[in-house]
Amino acid sequence: MSLPESLDRKAVAVLGGTGPQGRGLARRFAAAGLSVVIGSRSAQRALDTAAELATATGGTVTGDDNAGAAGAGELVVVAVPWCGHAELLIDLAPVLAGKIVVDCVNPLGFDKQGAYALTVDEGSATQQAAALLPNSTVVGAFHNVSAVLLDDPAVVAIDSDVLVLGDVREATDLVQTLADIIPGVRGVYGGRLRNAHQVEALTANLISVNRRYKAHSGLRITDVGTT
Amino acid sequence: MSLPESLDRKAVAVLGGTGPQGRGLARRFAAAGLSVVIGSRSAQRALDTAAELATATGGTVTGDDNAGAAGAGELVVVAVPWCGHAELLIDLAPVLAGKIVVDCVNPLGFDKQGAYALTVDEGSATQQAAALLPNSTVVGAFHNVSAVLLDDPAVVAIDSDVLVLGDVREATDLVQTLADIIPGVRGVYGGRLRNAHQVEALTANLISVNRRYKAHSGLRITDVGTT
Numbered sequence: 291m292s293l294p295e296s297l298d299r300k301a302v303a304v305l306g307g308t309g310p311q312g313r314g315l316a317r318r319f320a321a322a323g324l325s326v327v328i329g330s331r332s333a334q335r336a337l338d339t340a341a342e343l344a345t346a347t348g349g350t351v352t353g354d355d356n357a358g359a360a361g362a363g364e365l366v367v368v369a370v371p372w373c374g375h376a377e378l379l380i381d382l383a384p385v386l387a388g389k390i391v392v393d394c395v396n397p398l399g400f401d402k403q404g405a406y407a408l409t410v411d412e413g414s415a416t417q418q419a420a421a422l423l424p425n426s427t428v429v430g431a432f433h434n435v436s437a438v439l440l441d442d443p444a445v446v447a448i449d450s451d452v453l454v455l456g457d458v459r460e461a462t463d464l465v466q467t468l469a470d471i472i473p474g475v476r477g478v479y480g481g482r483l484r485n486a487h488q489v490e491a492l493t494a495n496l497i498s499v500n501r502r503y504k505a506h507s508g509l510r511i512t513d514v515g516t517t
Numbered sequence: 518m519s520l521p522e523s524l525d526r527k528a529v530a531v532l533g534g535t536g537p538q539g540r541g542l543a544r545r546f547a548a549a550g551l552s553v554v555i556g557s558r559s560a561q562r563a564l565d566t567a568a569e570l571a572t573a574t575g576g577t578v579t580g581d582d583n584a585g586a587a588g589a590g591e592l593v594v595v596a597v598p599w600c601g602h603a604e605l606l607i608d609l610a611p612v613l614a615g616k617i618v619v620d621c622v623n624p625l626g627f628d629k630q631g632a633y634a635l636t637v638d639e640g641s642a643t644q645q646a647a648a649l650l651p652n653s654t655v656v657g658a659f660h661n662v663s664a665v666l667l668d669d670p671a672v673v674a675i676d677s678d679v680l681v682l683g684d685v686r687e688a689t690d691l692v693q694t695l696a697d698i699i700p701g702v703r704g705v706y707g708g709r710l711r712n713a714h715q716v717e718a719l720t721a722n723l724i725s726v727n728r729r730y731k732a733h734s735g736l737r738i739t740d741v742g743t744t
Binding site (some may be wrong): 403404405406407436449450453455478479480481482484485487488489491492494495496497498499502503505506507508509510511512513514515 | 630631632633634663676677680682705706707708709711712714715716718719721722723724725726729730732733734735736737738739740741742
């Protein structure tokens with residue numbers, strides 16, 4: 291499989307790449323032929339996951355701490371837990387300058403009744419990233435695609451669209467292409483950064499759907515293109 | 518076509534039934550065989566729309582002011598503009614007591630960049646309805662289904678799921694059944710009332726999708742049942 295021209299020879303870093311969502315995305319990106327750098331708080335855990343994914347996918351996967359991965363990636367995916375989101379981005383702002391940063395983080399709380407959306411001062415995790423990274427181009431994406439399905443090599447294609455949010459057309463186009471390389475997945479432009487909150491928060495609803503229907507649910511947007 | 522048992526002989530009121538979303542829902546409910554009461558601020562406009570929809574669908578459609586319609590409906594759909602939402606529900610709380618109230622209202626603002634979600638003190642329109650109607654059972658639904666498609670009789674089936682939100686299983690089950698009677702539409706349980714905001718707000722994203730792709734977009738939830 292050959293990569294689309296806009297992604298060819300691009301190194302993609304996945305910060306938080308040893309967590310479920312990051313690991314699943316890294317697996318799919320590597321399987322599609324992208325050069326992937328796994329980032330983690332622990333460089334050793336990143337290296338372990340990288341070795342595992344390289345073997346599993348036959349792709350190029352390396353590992354480093356989050357700062358090293360952020361420096362190595364031309365496109366940087368942020369898939370860290372919400373509780374460490376702001377702190378990490380403050381630290382990495384210099385190294386992320388000039389890059390496209392793809393935020394996948396869902397600020398959710400959990401209690402006995404399930405998941406619920408947390409209030410974020412900036413409006414959303416994506417907008418927080420944009421505020422903390424004034425010299426990067428921040429895009430929101432991959433919020434609602436099942437981590438379980440992403441990380442399961444037995445799942446050949448994932449029945450899900452990815453809503454891509456951002457204020458810079460060139461960047462959202464590139465991230466739509468990045469989503470498109472995952473088999474079954476389609477990147478769909480989903481609006482500006484100011485409308486990221488509800489896409490992040492909708493993951494709480496999908497968790498409710500998953501409980502009720504014993505599913506790994508995803509979203510499709512109808513009447514757009516050729517699903 | 519025969520109605521599901523839980524809806525048989527039930528009168529459904531649609532408050533704001535002369536607006537685009539309300540009128541489209543009323544049309545589909547009448548076409549499916551439900552007895553529909555259109556409510557509007559103006560009883561005369563409600564009667565006019567009712568007469569038009571009765572002719573168009575061959576169904577039973579009557580009209581009244583919103584208070585009269587709320588009294589006549591066993592199931593009451595609220596599809597009024599957000600700016601009149603709280604005021605109407607405060608007025609109608611006594612007549613809505615003991616009923617299932619289905620809130621479809623999306624609190625959105627619009628500017629040159631398109632639509633965006635408004636902040637609601639109670640969290641969402643649906644939660645505002647629940648707060649103002651303590652003796653009713655409030656369910657959120659029909660937020661994301663295209664008003665244009667609902668109200669177009671040339672559209673035989675609408676490719677969209679309806680996320681149904683609520684804290685009372687019997688009520689959400691009934692509203693899922695109500696969604697199911699619209700051809701092509703499927704009601705999917707989408708979580709508790711506290712997770713209604715993002716479903717309402719997501720309509721802003723679908724408006725962005727519609728602009729970008731020149732579509733009448735909708736949502737499907739994947740990996741649930743048999744789409």
